[in-house]
Amino acid sequence: MPQATGTESFILFEIAGTTYAVRSSVVQQVQMIEHVTPVPNAIPVVEGVVHARGRVIPALNLRVRFGFPKVPFDLRSRLVVINSGGRLVGLVVDTAREFVFIPDTSIEVPPDGLSKLSGKYLDGIATIKERLILILNIEQVIDVSGLEDMAAELPS
Amino acid sequence: MKATDPQTTNTNLFAEIELTRNQGVQVGEAAETIARIAQEVAEGSESQTRLLEAAASLSNEMTASMSESTRQLDSIAAFVEEIVSSVNESSASIEEVNGNTATLASDLAEIVTAVEENARSIGSVTATTHGMATSAEEVNGAMTEIAASIKNVSQETSSLTDSVNETAASMEEVVRATESLAGNADDLNVSAEQASSSINEMAASIEEVSVITESLNSNVETVSSSIEEISRSIQSVAQNAENISGAATSAVSAASQMDRSLRSVAGISKRAEDVTKRLTREAEEGGSAAQKSIQSLSRVRTAMELSAGVIREMGKRSDEIGGIVNTINVISERTNMLSLNASIEAARAGDAGRGFAVVAEEIRNLADRAAQATSDIAAIIRSLQEVAREAISASSEGLRVADEGGQIAEEGSRALQRILSGVHETADFMSQVARSTDENLVASQSVVGAIDTVAAQSKQVAYATVEQAKTAQSIVKGAGQMSKTAREVSQAMYEQGTAAREIVKAAQNTTAIATQVRRSSKEQAVAAKQVAQAVESMRRVAINTSRALDEQARASEQVSSESTSLARQIASVSKAMSEQSVSISQVAATTKKMGRLSEQIARGMSEQSRASRDTTTSIDSISKDVRTISRSNREHLDYSGQVLKAITDIRNVTMQNAVNAQSLTSGAQGLTERARSLAELMFSVETVQQSGNQSNGNAIKGSRKRVRKAGNSEEA
Numbered sequence: 001m002p003q004a005t006g007t008e009s010f011i012l013f014e015i016a017g018t019t020y021a022v023r024s025s026v027v028q029q030v031q032m033i034e035h036v037t038p039v040p041n042a043i044p045v046v047e048g049v050v051h052a053r054g055r056v057i058p059a060l061n062l063r064v065r066f067g068f069p070k071v072p073f074d075l076r077s078r079l080v081v082i083n084s085g086g087r088l089v090g091l092v093v094d095t096a097r098e099f100v101f102i103p104d105t106s107i108e109v110p111p112d113g114l115s116k117l118s119g120k121y122l123d124g125i126a127t128i129k130e131r132l133i134l135i136l137n138i139e140q141v142i143d144v145s146g147l148e149d150m151a152a153e154l155p156s
Numbered sequence: 157m158k159a160t161d162p163q164t165t166n167t168n169l170f171a172e173i174e175l176t177r178n179q180g181v182q183v184g185e186a187a188e189t190i191a192r193i194a195q196e197v198a199e200g201s202e203s204q205t206r207l208l209e210a211a212a213s214l215s216n217e218m219t220a221s222m223s224e225s226t227r228q229l230d231s232i233a234a235f236v237e238e239i240v241s242s243v244n245e246s247s248a249s250i251e252e253v254n255g256n257t258a259t260l261a262s263d264l265a266e267i268v269t270a271v272e273e274n275a276r277s278i279g280s281v282t283a284t285t286h287g288m289a290t291s292a293e294e295v296n297g298a299m300t301e302i303a304a305s306i307k308n309v310s311q312e313t314s315s316l317t318d319s320v321n322e323t324a325a326s327m328e329e330v331v332r333a334t335e336s337l338a339g340n341a342d343d344l345n346v347s348a349e350q351a352s353s354s355i356n357e358m359a360a361s362i363e364e365v366s367v368i369t370e371s372l373n374s375n376v377e378t379v380s381s382s383i384e385e386i387s388r389s390i391q392s393v394a395q396n397a398e399n400i401s402g403a404a405t406s407a408v409s410a411a412s413q414m415d416r417s418l419r420s421v422a423g424i425s426k427r428a429e430d431v432t433k434r435l436t437r438e439a440e441e442g443g444s445a446a447q448k449s450i451q452s453l454s455r456v457r458t459a460m461e462l463s464a465g466v467i468r469e470m471g472k473r474s475d476e477i478g479g480i481v482n483t484i485n486v487i488s489e490r491t492n493m494l495s496l497n498a499s500i501e502a503a504r505a506g507d508a509g510r511g512f513a514v515v516a517e518e519i520r521n522l523a524d525r526a527a528q529a530t531s532d533i534a535a536i537i538r539s540l541q542e543v544a545r546e547a548i549s550a551s552s553e554g555l556r557v558a559d560e561g562g563q564i565a566e567e568g569s570r571a572l573q574r575i576l577s578g579v580h581e582t583a584d585f586m587s588q589v590a591r592s593t594d595e596n597l598v599a600s601q602s603v604v605g606a607i608d609t610v611a612a613q614s615k616q617v618a619y620a621t622v623e624q625a626k627t628a629q630s631i632v633k634g635a636g637q638m639s640k641t642a643r644e645v646s647q648a649m650y651e652q653g654t655a656a657r658e659i660v661k662a663a664q665n666t667t668a669i670a671t672q673v674r675r676s677s678k679e680q681a682v683a684a685k686q687v688a689q690a691v692e693s694m695r696r697v698a699i700n701t702s703r704a705l706d707e708q709a710r711a712s713e714q715v716s717s718e719s720t721s722l723a724r725q726i727a728s729v730s731k732a733m734s735e736q737s738v739s740i741s742q743v744a745a746t747t748k749k750m751g752r753l754s755e756q757i758a759r760g761m762s763e764q765s766r767a768s769r770d771t772t773t774s775i776d777s778i779s780k781d782v783r784t785i786s787r788s789n790r791e792h793l794d795y796s797g798q799v800l801k802a803i804t805d806i807r808n809v810t811m812q813n814a815v816n817a818q819s820l821t822s823g824a825q826g827l828t829e830r831a832r833s834l835a836e837l838m839f840s841v842e843t844v845q846q847s848g849n850q851s852n853g854n855a856i857k858g859s860r861k862r863v864r865k866a867g868n869s870e871e872a
Contacts, residue, residue, distance in 0.1 A: 009503045011496065024503050030496045032489070075482075075489050097492050097524065099499035099517070 006104035012133060013080055013096035016068045020093075021102065021126065021135045028081040028088060029053065030096050033073050045144060047092050052081045059090035060142065066121075082138055089142045102126045107135060415601060422594060429587055436580060443576050446569040453565055457558040464551035471544035474537045481533045488526035495520035 010021040011030065029052070036048040036059050047059040059079060063070055076095040081088055107124040121140050126133045498516030502509030 009499075011500065024500050027500050029500065030493050032493060075486060078493065097496060097520070099496055099503075099513075099520070 007101050008104070009099060009101050010133075010135070011080060011096060012098035012100055013078065013091075013093040015062050015066060015094050019131060019133050020062075021100070021133045022080065022082070022138050024099060026082050026084055026138050028083040031079050031081065032075075033059075033077045033079045033092060036073075036092070043144070050079060050090055052079070052088060052090060055088060057081065057088040057090050059092050060144065061092045062141070063092075063094075065141065082142055084139060084142055087142075091141070100128065102128060102133070102135075436576070440576060443569060443573060446565055450562055450565040450569055453558050453562045457555055457562060460551050460554045460558055464548055464555065467544045467547040467551060471541055471548065474540045474544060478534065478537045478541070481530045481537060485527060485530040485534065488523045488530055491523035492520055492527060495523055 009024040011024050011027045012019050012021050014020070031052065033050070036050055038048040039046060039058070042048070045060050045064045047061045047064075049056050050059045051057075061070060071094070073092075076097075078093050078096040079090045080093055080096050081090050106128060107126045109124055110122040111125075121137055123135045123137045126135055495516040499513050499520065502513030502516055505512070
């Protein structure tokens with residue numbers, strides 16, 4: 001793959017049929033979800049804690065995060081470990097199996113019509129071979145500090 | 157003329173006695189005829205109609221005429237008694253004559269002695285008396301006259317003697333005839349008694365026959381009613397026979413229809429037999445097919461079981477394959493993950509990791525393809541497992557169905573076996589039906605023939621029965637006539653019995669009359685013997701008289717010659733003339749006495765003549781009566797002839813009745829026995845009558861023989 005100007009590599013994953021992309025530079029690794037240890041009093045988005053290469057990291061369920069119902073894990077379920085500023089967070093997705101390069105030209109700004117919350121999570125929307133890929137703002141995604149409030153705010 | 161009367165009287169007496177005898181014979185013949193008539197009446201007693209009534213009336217008339225003849229016989233007996241008294245009177249007068257004649261004879265002897273004395277005196281006188289010549293001539297003439305008168309007297313006396321002889325012979329004949337008549341009267345009496353007893357037996361048998369005829373009458377009426385019933389039943393039989401004929405005709409058509417239907421049944425049963433055979437064959441084939449299908453089903457079952465096992469095995473294998481595919485899927489997922497991590501690491505390594513990134517990409521592609529393949533395999537295996545499960549359930553269903561099919565097939569097989577056995581039985585039945593139908597066909601053909609024959613025969617039977625009915629009706633008519641005839645016969649038998657009783661009475665009367673006749677005949681015989689004795693003595697007297705008269709005549713001749721010589725010698729007799737004169741006067745006195753005697757004789761003779769005339773008139777009346785009797789007897793004979801004719805007619809009727817009875821006999825055998833018993837009884841009656849007739853005939857023959865013997869002895 002030629003290293004063209006303005007071309008970044010992305011990891012694609014899927015939640016509820018929608019393909020999301022996250023920059024591979026923030027992805028530590030992708031691993032199979034073998035066992036998630038539940039954490040007491042955790043907010044619903046937090047699935048629990050898992051082992052990731054010798055470290056215990058939290059695992060966030062993006063389905064819960066994006067307002068979709070939870071589904072049981074299977075062989076395709078993946079834990080995408082994000083390294084954000086030295087902080088490792090695991091994201092439980094339906095599956096994650098692609099590594100793609102998306103040129104900047106293919107990325108568009110999310111339209112104004114989207115809600116402020118959804119817009120906050122999206123960096124842009126890319127279309128590759130008529131596939132619509134939502135590029136996530138991973139910091140916003142993994143930022144769960146206001147989630148207690150949010151949780152308090154949001155109906156469970 | 158005075159001497160002629162007794163001869164005629166005797167002849168008439170003889171004729172009367174002969175006539176009486178003939179009459180007795182005629183009476184016997186009439187009795188014989190009566191016996192024959194009775195026999196014929198008895199013979200004709202089988203069946204007599206109104207002709208027997210005519211015969212009965214004729215018999216009554218005959219009985220009346222017989223009673224008339226009986227009365228006449230009574231009068232004959234009275235006349236015979238008169239004759240007897242007349243004969244007695246005549247006998248007395250004849251005895252008187254006889255005595256007078258004896259006196260005459262002694263006087264004549266005195267005359268002779270006086271004449272001798274006269275002659276002697278004449279001899280002594282002859283020479284002396286010439287003057288007496290004239291007186292002598294006168295005497296001679298007187299003597300000649302005396303001689304002539306003596307000759308006349310002698311002739312008359314000789315003729316009287318002859319007559320007396322004839323009378324004596326006739327009297328002897330009369331005596332013999334009277335004796336034989338007495339004997340005949342005895343025989344007649346015996347025969348009359350025998351006839352009476354025979355007639356009694358006949359009457360008894362006639363009454364017996366009458367009783368039997370009455371029973372026959374009742375039997376004939378019973379038979380008549382039975383024959384009428386038979387006739388009615390024959391008529392109903394005739395109707396039934398006609399019905400049978402109609403039924404037989406319809407039976408013929410029905411039988412021909414039956415024959416046709418039997419033929420069609422035979423054809424149908426043949427076809428049914430063929431169909432049954434085919435059905436049997438097909439059923440056997442079906443049975444073998446069912447057996448084969450059962451076998452196939454069991455094989456199918458086995459195969460199904462095998463395939464189910466295989467499919468289960470295959471499912472197990474596919475499970476294993478699923479596990480393997482899962483493993484491969486896990487491996488490919490992990491490989492994908494690893495290659496993704498490798499790509500991340502290579503990106504992180506920058507340019508140095510570019511090749512590695514390519515490799516990782518390649519590996520990830522391979523892993524994706526492997527995952528794709530494994531997901532394909534998994535889908536295939538899932539569908540395979542689904543198919544296997546379906547196959548297992550299908551095969552178990554198939555097994556169950558195969559089991560059910562097997563059971564059904566076995567049931568079908570069993571049903572087929574049953575059907576087969578049923579079909580076999582049906583085939584047997586059908587062949588039996590076919591055989592039976594064939595036999596039925598033959599039988600029905602023979603039945604058709606038989607029914608045809610039956611129809612023909614029933615027609616013949618109907619025809620014959622109609623004829624029979626006609627015959628039965630004529631038999632009924634004949635039986636009615638026979639019944640009527642039998643009743644008439646019964647009536648006739650009753651009348652015959654009455655007539656027979658009357659005949660018995662008449663025969664008893666005849667017997668009484670015969671007894672009277674016998675008694676009269678005996679008396680007559682005694683009287684005749686007395687007459688004969690009287691006549692004999694008269695004859696002897698007459699012979700003596702004759703002899704004396706002969707001698708007298710000779711003496712007269714001698715006297716005449718001697719008076720001639722006296723006349724010649726008268727001159728010489730003159731001396732004795734006085735004595736002669738005395739003698740002559742004595743002679744004259746004697747002659748006067750003789751004349752007185754002759755007058756007495758003449759008187760007696762006239763008395764005799766009167767008695768004879770009385771006798772003659774009596775006998776004339778007797779002859780008249782006897783003529784009446786003979787006329788009556790002729791009438792008897794005519795009546796007997798009419799009776800015979802009537803009885804012949806009756807016999808013809810009887811023969812016709814016998815023919816009727818024979819024709820009836822063929823119809824009614826019961827009548828035959830009655831007729832046989834009647835015939836036996838009639839035979840016995842005939843035997844009785846024949847025995848009566850034989851005894852009568854024998855008696856008559858005997859009497860005839862005795863008459864002939866009497867005649868022969870007379871001739872001898």
